[in-house]
Amino acid sequence: MAGKTLYDKLWDAHVVRVEDDGTALLYIDRHLVHEVTSPQAFEGLRLAGRDIWRKESIVAVPDHNVPTTTADRGNGTAGISDPIAKIQIETLNDNCDEFKLNEFHMDDIRQGIVHVIGPEQGATLPGMTVVCGDSHTSTHGAFGALAHGIGTSEVEHVMATNCLIQKKMKNMLISVDGKVGAGVTAKDIVLAIIGEIGTAGGTGYAIEFAGEAIQDLSMEGRMTVCNMAIEGGARAGMIAVDDTTIEYVKGRPYAPSDETWEKAVAAWQDLKSDSDAEFDAEIHIDAATIQPQVTWGTSPEMVLAIDANVPDPADESDPVKSKGIADALVYMGLEAGQPINEIKIDKAFIGSCTNSRIEDMREAAAIAKGNKVADNVKLAMVVPGSGLVKKQAEEEGLDQIFIDAGFEWREPGCSMCLAMNADRLEPQERCASTSNRNFEGRQGQAGRTHLLSPAMAAAAAIHGHFIDVRSIDVRTEGEA
Amino acid sequence: MEKFIVHKGVVAPLDRSNVDTDAIIPKQYLKSISRTGFGPTLFDDWRYVKAGEPGMDHSKREKRDDFVLNQPAYKNSSILLARENFGCGSSREHAVWALEDFGFRAVIAPSYADIFFNNSFKNGLLPIVLKEQEVDDLFKAVAENEGYELTVDLENQKVITPDNKEYTFDVDEFRKYCLLNGLDDIGLTLQHADEIRDYETRRQEQAPWLFA
Numbered sequence: 001m002a003g004k005t006l007y008d009k010l011w012d013a014h015v016v017r018v019e020d021d022g023t024a025l026l027y028i029d030r031h032l033v034h035e036v037t038s039p040q041a042f043e044g045l046r047l048a049g050r051d052i053w054r055k056e057s058i059v060a061v062p063d064h065n066v067p068t069t070t071a072d073r074g075n076g077t078a079g080i081s082d083p084i085a086k087i088q089i090e091t092l093n094d095n096c097d098e099f100k101l102n103e104f105h106m107d108d109i110r111q112g113i114v115h116v117i118g119p120e121q122g123a124t125l126p127g128m129t130v131v132c133g134d135s136h137t138s139t140h141g142a143f144g145a146l147a148h149g150i151g152t153s154e155v156e157h158v159m160a161t162n163c164l165i166q167k168k169m170k171n172m173l174i175s176v177d178g179k180v181g182a183g184v185t186a187k188d189i190v191l192a193i194i195g196e197i198g199t200a201g202g203t204g205y206a207i208e209f210a211g212e213a214i215q216d217l218s219m220e221g222r223m224t225v226c227n228m229a230i231e232g233g234a235r236a237g238m239i240a241v242d243d244t245t246i247e248y249v250k251g252r253p254y255a256p257s258d259e260t261w262e263k264a265v266a267a268w269q270d271l272k273s274d275s276d277a278e279f280d281a282e283i284h285i286d287a288a289t290i291q292p293q294v295t296w297g298t299s300p301e302m303v304l305a306i307d308a309n310v311p312d313p314a315d316e317s318d319p320v321k322s323k324g325i326a327d328a329l330v331y332m333g334l335e336a337g338q339p340i341n342e343i344k345i346d347k348a349f350i351g352s353c354t355n356s357r358i359e360d361m362r363e364a365a366a367i368a369k370g371n372k373v374a375d376n377v378k379l380a381m382v383v384p385g386s387g388l389v390k391k392q393a394e395e396e397g398l399d400q401i402f403i404d405a406g407f408e409w410r411e412p413g414c415s416m417c418l419a420m421n422a423d424r425l426e427p428q429e430r431c432a433s434t435s436n437r438n439f440e441g442r443q444g445q446a447g448r449t450h451l452l453s454p455a456m457a458a459a460a461a462i463h464g465h466f467i468d469v470r471s472i473d474v475r476t477e478g479e480a
Numbered sequence: 481m482e483k484f485i486v487h488k489g490v491v492a493p494l495d496r497s498n499v500d501t502d503a504i505i506p507k508q509y510l511k512s513i514s515r516t517g518f519g520p521t522l523f524d525d526w527r528y529v530k531a532g533e534p535g536m537d538h539s540k541r542e543k544r545d546d547f548v549l550n551q552p553a554y555k556n557s558s559i560l561l562a563r564e565n566f567g568c569g570s571s572r573e574h575a576v577w578a579l580e581d582f583g584f585r586a587v588i589a590p591s592y593a594d595i596f597f598n599n600s601f602k603n604g605l606l607p608i609v610l611k612e613q614e615v616d617d618l619f620k621a622v623a624e625n626e627g628y629e630l631t632v633d634l635e636n637q638k639v640i641t642p643d644n645k646e647y648t649f650d651v652d653e654f655r656k657y658c659l660l661n662g663l664d665d666i667g668l669t670l671q672h673a674d675e676i677r678d679y680e681t682r683r684q685e686q687a688p689w690l691f692a
Contacts, residue, residue, distance in 0.1 A: 016679045017672055023654040025672060027679055029690045037572065050666070053676075056691070065511065084511040084534050091513050105522045128690065135571040135595060149595055151573035152515075153602035158619035161669045164677060167652070169594075199498055200565040203594055233568070235594045256689035299498050320497055320563060327496075410619060418570075420507045427531075439502045445531035 003274025004271035005171045006240055007206040009148035010271075014129050016163055026166045028158050029128040030140075033060040033101070035092040036420070037133030042095040052099050053162040059123045060103040062089045063113045064420050068383050068410035076107055077286040079140075085421065112386020112412040115353035117137040119223065120386055122252025126241045126268040131158055136353045136436065138229040141238035142222035143245055144271035146206070148235035170204055170280040172234065173273075175211035178287040183470035185363065186221030187355060187434065187453035189213060190228040190439075191293035191303045196285060199301040202234030205281065206271060208320045209239050213287035219248040227354045231300040232300035236312035239274035245358050294340050294466050295438045295451040297328035302438070304340060306456070306468045327420050331440055332448050333428060341466050343450070346429040348373075348380040348461035349443070352417035355434035356385030358392050360454040361441050365398040367458035367472065373406035374464030381408040381423065407461065419444045432460035482604040483662035487585045488631040489558030492548050493622045495505045499562055500569035501596060505578040507522025509534055518574055519581030523549060549582070553626050561618055562589040566607075576603045586632050588639065590615050604662070606634060608649045634659060 016025040038060070045051070052058065065085040072079045077093070080086040089106065096103040101434035105112040110117060115136050118124040133155040140147035154164060166333040174197075176189055193209075194201075207229050214225065222239050229237025239245075246265055249255050256264045291305035302325075304311075308324070310329065313336065316322040329336060334343070350356075350364050361384060373380045382402050384390040390412055393399055399409045416423040417435035425431055425447025434457050435442075438449040452460070455469045509521050511534055520538035525531070527549060529542040543550045549557070560579065566589040567575060576599045579587070586606040600607045610618070621641065622628045631640040634656060639647040658665055669676075684691045 013683075017675050019654065021653045023652070025669060025676070027676070027683070036510050040515045040573075043513070043515075048666070050662075054680075082511075088511050088513055133571060133573075135569065149571035151571055151572060151576070151595060151599035151602060153599065156526050157669065160666045161673075161676065162680075163669055165665055165669065181681070199568060200591060200593070203565070203591065228593075230569075233565070233593065254692070256692065260689050260692075264687070267687060271562065299500075302511065324497055418502075418507050420510065437500075437502065437569060439500045441525045441531075442502050443504055445506070445525055 002278040003276040003280060005169055005277040006144060006208050006271060007146065008277070010129065011168055013127070014146070022167050024168065025163045026129065028131050028162050028164055029057060030123060030130045030160050031058045032118055032130065032137070033058055033155070034064055034114050034132070034134065035062045035088045036064045036154050037210035038095065038155055039088065039091045040152050041159060042099070044156040045159060050160045050224065052101065052159050054322040055099070055101055057162060058101045058156055059118065060092060061100055061111055061114050061117055062092050062106055064414045064418065065089055066106055066413040067421050068413050068423055070411060073106070073411045082421070090455065093292035109387035109391065112325060112389065113353045113356060113414055115227065116356060116385030116389065119143065119219070120252070120388055122249055122255030125249060125255065126245060130209040131164065135230045136227050136315050138206055138235065138237045139223050139353060140225040141226040141229065141236055142219060143249070144238060144268065146236055146238065146293055149230065154346070154372065160422050169206045172202060172205040172207045172281040172283070173279040174207055174209050174283045174285070176213035176285050176287050177183070177211045178213065178467070179216065180213050180287045180290055183455070184290050184292060185453040185455060186217050186224040188290055188293045190225045191295065191300070192290045193285065194228065194232045194300045195293070197232050197283065199231060199299050200233040202229060202232040206238065207232070207234040211287070214239060215242065217352065218359055219244060220357040223357065224354055228300070231436055241268045269429040282463045286345040292456050292469055293452060294456065296332065296334060296340060297325070298438055298440050300436070300438060300451060302328055306341055306466060308340055310334050310336055310338040310340065341468060344376055344465045345460050346378050347425060347431040348457050349416045349431055349433040349435065350381070350457050351383030351385065351415050353385065353436035354415070354436045355454050356383060358389050360434065361389065361393045361398050364458040365401045367455050367469065368405040368407060369401045371405050371462045373461050376464045377461050379408065379462040380406060381410055381416070383410040384412050386412050388422045405462070415444060416443050418442060432457045432466065481662045481664060484585065484604050484606050484634050484659040486633045486635070487558065487630065488558055488629060489585065490554065491559045491561050491618070491622050491628050491630050492554040492557035493619055494548055494560060494562045495619060497563035498565045498568055501567055501572050501575040502569055504567070504575035505572065508573060510574055513624060516581060517576050518578035519583070522578040522582045523547070556583065556585050556586050559630055559632065560584050560587045561615065561622060562587060563615070564590045566592050568593035571595045573599045576600050576605050580605050588615065588618065601659065606632065606659065608632065608639060609647060610639065610647055614647050
């Protein structure tokens with residue numbers, strides 16, 4: 001019999017019961033909760049007279065709606081100028097109080113984007129099942145965990161039972177073989193993968209990312225890759241546990257300590273696919289071929305290398321796809337054949353659950369250092385992923401580098417990734433964004449989003465247009 | 481949850497692939513703490529000329545005449561015909577609530593994104609998968625016949641055309657059972673509460689750090 005994949009192992013360890021048709025009750029170890037997809041679930045519990053099955057499994061935090069300007073953040077929820085957003089955040093507070101749940105409030109330094117703070121606090125551990133009413137929950141798979149987004153009905157179901165009704169997904173291996181070139185980041189790797197498999201390529205699968213280029217990544221980089229598994233259609237992405245994983249987890253507030261730590265580390269050694277495991281689909285990508293990526297359209301699969309030209313719908317033989325390209329060009333205000341590195345931007349956004357961790361801040365700051373945001377760029381903003389990321393960045397002087405270069409340095413939250421708060425694009429504005437979705441209207445109605453890495457976003461802000469980050473001399477310490 | 485047994489209704493054609501949940505219901509409406517009232521803002525950016533905000537009187541907003549749901553023939557449609565990868569992107573269940581609140585009971589497409597597919601079943605909205613060629617045929621039939629209606633028979637897993645042509649579809653047994661009976665699956669799961677507790681006891685011995 002063939003060995004087990006990492007997904008098989010995580011699945012098997014969490015099955016409570018299974019029906020004849022394969023429908024299983026899967027136990028959930030960690031449930032992350034935020035303000036947008038939880039109020040109707042709490043209301044459902046109240047209406048049915050149900051309580052939370054295991055309160056300690058929940059960590060709650062407001063992130064989607066929170067303002068990111070210092071002026072609005074000084075005074076708890078009272079400072080939120082949008083009355084509807086304020087009600088939603090207060091509703092989360094009230095629900096967590098009523099059901100006695102652990103919440104990091106808006107003014108807590110541990111507050112931040114739910115997918116940043118889970119790992120940061122050690123609330124995400126190897127071997128766990130992790131769910132959240134947010135599709136980017138796939139992020140936590142970077143720790144050798146089975147993590148995926150769920151809808152609000154499932155949020156209520158997990159609250160009431162600590163289980164999900166699930167059928168097992170298929171196994172897909174995506175191996176990025178060899179090493180990436182200088183200036184190529186985790187974001188470029190995952191955008192290139194989505195370009196390869198398409199936005200529905202992973203539908204029905206749990207993806208394991210592997211290969212030397214993945215193993216070489218820090219935990220921050222691995223989280224960036226797993227975060228966007230959902231943009232390739234897969235609810236769950238995951239990476240095997242190694243020393244990098246264990247080093248990251250060690251000493252975090254919710255991580256085990258002392259004797260339990262040793263026992264946990266021993267158990268985590270098995271969180272990798274067996275060498276004879278079989279996958280339903282396998283994709284190999286040569287890391288050396290991956291260039292810095294920029295999306296040009298309205299779906300994350302509409303992505304190209306920085307030196308490419310915008311595609312022509314006439315070159316596409318499939319009529320549905322050709323129409324998709326033509327519609328995207330109209331929406332994005334682009335011409336077929338236009339070189340990507342000549343496209344000018346109006347705004348730059350560095351942040352989101354994809355790219356707002358300390359490494360992302362450092363990567364962008366290295367490009368911004370000693371430079372100025374271009375005159376045609378109306379706003380360049382950096383939104384750290386959590387209060388603790390912000391603190392660390394400030395201790396390293398990164399905030400000052402950004403501010404000196406003309407970037408705004410904000411308070412943590414989801415911000416302009418989905419523009420639920422005041423941070424948004426005006427119609428037709430074009431944004432270089434480190435977030436995860438370039439859908440129509442995602443960053444503001446009729447706004448135009450181009451996805452790229454933090455270094456590439458910072459470079460676009462400085463030069464006013466997309467530019468290959470590898471063509472820029474990065475100033476080192478001590479230079480003006 | 482409302483039962484789904486047989487449904488007959490007008491089919492609205494939405495001829496786009498990769499329709500994402502941001503398009504189905506834009507972010508500004510997710511600030512609501514209710515499950516209802518999302519129908520008027522379903523496909524908001526495509527349906528109205530200018531961006532809307534929560535709390536507006538949406539009936540007074542200027543509509544885009546070229547959008548399918550604004551055309552008189554589709555005002556009362558209850559079956560949405562769409563292209564591949566329908567419902568991709570964000571996990572927001574508000575997308576399903578908006579489709580239902582507008583009046584849709586079923587969607588027909590060649591494929592769906594996983595989370596949207598799941599969310600639909602939890603709310604009594606039936607996502608039907610037909611082959612690409614069959615979906616093409618239906619798009620043609622809708623274009624040629626104003627007020628084109630289909631019958632969806634979940635019990636027999638068939639979509640039936642006005643001239644009695646039948647398309648068969650697959651549906652997971654457990655989900656079918658829940659839909660036919662309008663069952664709340666939390667109640668079903670809690671029938672296994674003892675097994676969940678037994679699992680927790682076993683697991684806590686093996687991996688106590690998961691229960692700290």
